[in-house]
Amino acid sequence: MRERGHRKTQIGVVVSDKMDKTVVVKVDRIIKHPVYNKYIKRSAKYKAHDEENRCKTGDRVQIIASRPLSKDKCWKVNQIL
Numbered sequence: 001m002r003e004r005g006h007r008k009t010q011i012g013v014v015v016s017d018k019m020d021k022t023v024v025v026k027v028d029r030i031i032k033h034p035v036y037n038k039y040i041k042r043s044a045k046y047k048a049h050d051e052e053n054r055c056k057t058g059d060r061v062q063i064i065a066s067r068p069l070s071k072d073k074c075w076k077v078n079q080i081l
Contacts, residue, residue: 008065009078014055015045022073023048023055025063048075055080 012027028043047070048063055061055077064078 009062010046010075011060011062011081012046014057014059014061017050017053017055017057019047021050021053023050023061023077025061025075025077027063046075047073048077049073050077 010025010027012025014023015026016024025046025048026043027046028041030039030041032039046063048061049066049069060081062078062081063075066074066076068074069076
């Protein structure tokens, strides 16, 4: 069980910054195929809150889980790496 106050974080790349105060972050992860034992890349896109519109497309960012901010936005940009 996780400690209180410890939130999930992920690192990804900004793929879209066209929305106001929102960026789309693509997070890649590598998993091992259960049958063929090869490593494959899986990716997921998350919408993250960017209050000052500082992130640009191509930036590497760290996002942190937060309360739901809209229908499908429940991450915040923690820092630009």
